[in-house]
Amino acid sequence: MKCEKSKWLDDFLKWTAPIEVHTRVLVFDFGDEENVPQDWAIPMLRGAWGNALHILDRTVYDEIFEGPGGKTNRLPLYLVRDDLDHAARTRKTPPGMRSIQWTLFCQSPALDEIFFRAWETACRNGFGEHRNTCSIVHTETFASQICDPAFFEAARPCRVVFPHPLRLIRKGVLNQKPTLYDIVQAILNRLACFRTAALCENRKELILPAVHGTLLPEFAREILAFAQTLPAEPWHGMKHGLRRYSGRQKSEIRLNGTSGYLTFPAGLGPLAAVLGAASVSHIGKGTVYGMGRPFLLPLEDG
Structure with missing residues (x-):
């Protein structure tokens, strides 16, 4: 064709x-592969981040997690996903490290700071059943159209x-x-x-x-x-x-x-x-x- x-x-x-799009790549370092939570998965990460954001700023939490559209037809203006793009660029993620992307749609870049603080808080609180802690060792931010x-x-x-x-x-x-x-x-x-x-x-x-x-x-x-x-x-x-x-x-x-x-x-x-x-x-x-x-x-x- x-x-x-x-x-x-x-x-x-x-x-x-x-439609504005803001994406940030986060690389988490658990220190060793054995310290990475066995239940590592996007829903778990999203929940830990949401809990941290709920404590830091309830108003922003309601806006980002509920989104416009009413209770029966909500439109959350974000998503969290595995960073397959980063994995492709680096070919191999070092042991003990994991990377994700979180993307905001039609949101003010000014909110990025509070969102990032929530991720840092979630890292200190720990992920998974055993609350494995980690640190954010690398970030990349992208702004683009849809x-x-x-x-x-x-x-x-x-x-x-x-x-x-x-x-x-x-x-x-x-x-x-x-x-x-x-x-x-x-x-x-x-x-x-x-x-x-x-x-x-x-x-x-x-x-x-x-x-x-x-x-x-x-x-x-x-x-x-x-x-x-x-x-x-x-x-x-x-x-x-x-x-x-x-x-x-x-x-x-x-x-x-x-x-x-x-x-x-x-x-x-x-x-x-x-x-x-x-x-x-x-x-x-x-x-x-x-x-x-x-x-x-x-x-x-x-």
Whole structure:
């Protein structure tokens, strides 16, 4: 497929421009591999950070953890995920060290200090069942827009891979065999909510509609139509879940999803820009735990 610029691409890039993204990489040093908690996982980290932030600043905690949208349709403006990008850059994480990324959407950079202090507090308090302490030995901060230009060149055959669980739910039912159309629709819905939050002056009064597609612009139809024209092989995957401890329910719960991939023998063309945005924003339920992140891989590497 020749990667030609579709007429909707400029509209899409302008539409997503207000969505600001701030990402920080944190490298934790436990001193020795034996000191790394055996239950090391993103839900545990997110919980420890949240507890520390709750103590440091309850107002900021409520704003970041609840997010706009009301109780029934919340939009948390953050996510925490494994730092696979850092692992790729350094090739190998030294023993006793772990790295993560935490990303803020449409948030003031001024809040970064209180968030970082919460991470430092969580490190002193310790992680895991045995409260293993550590120190933050390295940080990197990135500020960007939601669309990553690195994904624009996907004319060659490729795969869209979800190594972590993808949790797309419609009317209470988990979609275990998502199509490209399903994925793109989920991306557009999520970006529309982020854009609304970015343009809203008073987020406490912002109520996001629960109806899919309510906030989508006219050119979204062109994007979805384009997604339906691409040659694609059926979803290849399996059921995959993530466990987390619920403080409210006082028990461990499982977030069921599906991991797998879609193969595109002729590539994605300009639709790669949309998938690139999803690699930053994630999609579906459980995004705050790093779920629902797509990767674009050349077919020969998949």
